[in-house]
Amino acid sequence: MRVVPLVLLVAVTALAADAYKDGWTPKAIDQAVGACTEELTKGAWKNTLADQKMDPATPLTPEIRKQLEPQIVGLKRLCDCTIKATAKKYGKKDYETQPDAMDRYAIDLVHAGTCKRPF
Numbered sequence: 001m002r003v004v005p006l007v008l009l010v011a012v013t014a015l016a017a018d019a020y021k022d023g024w025t026p027k028a029i030d031q032a033v034g035a036c037t038e039e040l041t042k043g044a045w046k047n048t049l050a051d052q053k054m055d056p057a058t059p060l061t062p063e064i065r066k067q068l069e070p071q072i073v074g075l076k077r078l079c080d081c082t083i084k085a086t087a088k089k090y091g092k093k094d095y096e097t098q099p100d101a102m103d104r105y106a107i108d109l110v111h112a113g114t115c116k117r118p119f
C-alpha cells in the first residue's frame with residue numbers, strides 16, 4: 001500500500017523536472033521574465049518618444065510607468081509565455097549564450113500564435 005503513493009510521488013516529481021531544460025529554476029524564469037519585460041518596456045518607451053518627436057532623454061518615471069501599467073502588464077504576459085516556452089525547449093546556458101537564436105524563437109512563438117501580442 002505504501003509503494004503506490006511513493007511511485008506516484010516519484011512519477012509526478014519526474015514530470016515536473018522534465019518541464020524545463022537544464023539550468024532553469026522558478027527563480028531563473030522569474031528573473032528572465034522581469035528582464036524581458038523591462039527591456040520591452042524601455043524599447044516601447046523609446047519608440048513612443050521617437051513617434052511623438054519628444055526629447056529622447058525623457059526618463060521613464062514611476063508616474064509614467066503607472067500610467068502605462070496596462071501595457072506593461074501585456075508585455076509581461078508576452079515575456080512570461082515566451083520565456084516559459086523557451087525554457088521548455090532550450091537550456092539556460094543556450095538562452096544566455098545565444099540571444100539572437102532565442103529572440104528568433106520568441107518571434108516564431110508569436111507568429112505561430114503560441115504567445116499573444118500584448119496590444
